[in-house]
Amino acid sequence: DTEVTQTPKHLVMGMTNKKSLKCEQHMGHRAMYWYKQKAKKPPELMFVYSYEKLSINESVPSRFSPECPNSSLLNLHLHALQPEDSALYLCASSQISNTEAFFGQGTRLTVV
């Protein structure tokens, strides 16, 4: 299994809502990532987890809250988002070494 699975594929939420994005991998990878990608732009790193511990937070606003409950799962909790947070949110995983990152298909988030 070389897949990273993200759910949901699409999400529309209001600015007062609370929602969560989920990511799952069963490749035994111990590094997991959240990226945000706006249209026609490259992915921007948000968070990195290594061995289930947050190792990088790229100064992301607190309305985004990551969680890594175990080595296979990564969540991104969303609360009080703004319309400019609308984007494709990509999850990725890799070995804890310089190997390639495997990406999920992303969640297309629209904040209304």
Added chain:
Amino acid sequence: AQSVTQPDIHITVSEGASLELRCNYSYGATPYLFWYVQSPGQGLQLLLKYFSGDTLVQGIKGFEAEFKRSQSSFNLRKPSVHWSDAAEYFCAVVVTSGTYKYIFGTGTRLKVLA
């Protein structure tokens, strides 16, 4: 600071023509380099990677890339482009600062003419 530059924002080629997408990096140590492809609204798929050794690396879908340390480049090539190759292509470098962080170039959008 580490960075990746893709000088061409858009490239248009005819089907069957050859292709070269440029990538330049700025990184003090030996870089770990990747090319990813992204179709609209989709995730990123790895085409190929360079860690060390042979500077000409082969990837999936008939793509290859050559690492040139003297030019700080890692250009992607394909001898004959297919219409299905139309997509966004990202070059990336991994940097290590306690953990592993991928830095992406700004991307090159490839259009293929029938």
